[in-house]
Amino acid sequence: MSTTAIVVFTRDLRVHDNPVLAAAAGADHVVPLFVHDEKLAATGFATGPRSRFLAECLADLDAQLRERGAALVRREGDLVAEVARLAHEVDATAVHIAADASAFAVRRQQRLAEALTAQRYELTVHDAVHTVLAAGAITPQGNDHFAVFTPYHRRWADAARRSIATAPHRMRLPPGVSAPESGTAGTSSGVPGGETEARRRAHRWLSDDADRYHDRHDDLAAERGTSRLSPYLHFGCLSALELAAEAGARHTEGADAFVRQLAWRDFHFQVLAARPNSSHEDYRSRADAWRDDPDALQSWQEGQTGIPIVDAGMRQLAAEGWMHNRARLITASFLTKTLYLDWRADAAHFQQHLLDGDIANNQMNWQWVAGTGTDTRPNRVLNPLRQAERYDPTGDYVRRWVPELADLDNPREAHQPWRLGPTALREIGYATPIVDLEAARERFQQHRQVSR
Incomplete structure (x- = not known):
């Protein structure tokens, strides 16, 4: 038969x-x-x-x-x-x-x-097609999923994995079934899709850059500090299991740090699998009374907040359909804790623009930053100025994505152009800050404390 x-x-x-x-x-x-x-x-x-x-x-x-x-x-x-x-x-x-x-x-x-x-x-x-491990492959005693990453990662690193599946050599369509040849379509982001390109990029990344990942992955201006493989992982053009196996076989500090990021991806997947409603509900509610400020939200979305490191990240997102992970943390913290706006509207904007817009990683990372997810320090606020000084010390990232600041050679001026005065800001055509950072931090702490 x-x-x-x-x-x-x-x-x-x-x-x-x-x-x-x-x-x-x-x-x-x-x-x-x-x-x-x-x-x-x-x-x-x-x-x-x-x-x-x-x-x-x-x-x-x-x-x-x-x-x-x-x-x-x-x-x-x-x-x-x-x-x-x-x-x-x-x-x-x-x-x-x-x-x-x-x-x-x-x-x-x-x-x-x-x-x-x-x-x-x-x-x-x-199971385990989109991830290294299936969602329920490892569980803590007395619970159906891990809510803290570190113990999850310890078990994840030692867990048995399925065998890598062999690509089929020959297949036949049934008689009478036809399939017109697929056309091609260009991308506005300049990032070509497909498994062929994904495997080419993965090979180059592992051969040339993965071993230095631990030193460069938070450097916002580093062109090859991160793999940029996330869109291919999201669409399944790359196997997370195969990528983890090849990177882990290098046995270097950088490659191991990269594999840890794949574990984070699995961690978020298993949280969402256990709590599907966390795609739109707080994993751990803080009873936040989020502010309603459409103008501030629009300024953030358009990269016009007057805080250069935040604006650079948002403009990179609009231009490339991708954003450096450190910039994602900075922009998300600014929106949820500095402006104190609901993470759901903000996550929707990311989901709409990111080529790698993955429900598990996008929504769970947003909640992690907002303090309503799995973060064990829910009230931390990332100061965008200190983040800029640490992860963009030369100001190259800001000057690339905020061209109004391109002529400011001094990194401190590039990160804090309002120090030049209102006249200079008008001359270069850059926005004044829409919020006082210290006052906003105090506002968040007060709101979060009252909400408990």
Whole structure:
């Protein structure tokens, strides 16, 4: 009896170390499927830059599947309905999909299982496709997930991992199934999508830069201080497991520090998997009475706060669809604790603009900074001036992204241009600060104390 397996690609857009594809490849016929889910598009995640990046990822995936004798079938609509319809068309003997952690993904997976069961088709859900470890692979005694990173990381580092899945060599589409060749689309960010580019960049990063990661990862101006692989990890063009294995095999301080960041990624994934509502609710509520200040929010979004290190980060986000992690911490702390605005509106702005806009990492990091998540020091406030002095000591990062300050050679002037006086600020065309930092810190402490 001939067997036909459907591979439902979601955000695992690769052929190497993809357990979903590897499991399906043993069937006589394989239908690789991607559904442009109309419900996901309605959430606002399918923004222009991310849509263009996704288009390149899908084109690259299709090309790699064609090299192996298959092709990517693409449909639009409700994912559950489209998968169920295709399963009936090809009389599928198995349907494979990767597990995910967001409330949206979990509900969709449950609906798919119910729909296929009703049609007497089998759904297999594969863990540890998006992460190094599956969400529930390690748990503390008496709880379903770790709420503190350090003990999680200790267990994570020693935990058994699945084997790296071999990329299939040959696959065949069922008779009568056709897939038009995917087109390509340019990206406004200049970051090309797809597994081919992802693996090229990962190889270069591991060979040339990973060993110095511990020294340079917080240097805002360092062009290659961080890997910039996060968009590829988010869309699954790279395997986090394979990346962790290759980096860990280097046994250097820098590579080990990089692997620790992959553990943070898994940590947030397992928190979200255990508490799906934390994508929009406080993991640990502080009963904050967040301020409502649309003008301040707009100034932050547009990089016009008058605090150069904050504005530089926000302008990098708008220009590249990516932001240095240290800048993410600085801008998030400024918004939630200096301006005391609700992290949810701020997280939505990041989610809309980031190519690597991942629900688990974006939302849980925002809560960590806001003090409503897993941070064990919820009331800490990152002073943007001290952060600038420490992580942009030459002022190069600020001058690059805030061109109004490009001619200020003195780093202190670049970080605190208001010291030049109001006339000079007007001449260079830069905004005056929208808030007094010390007064804002005191306001936050008072609000947070009252809210307890």
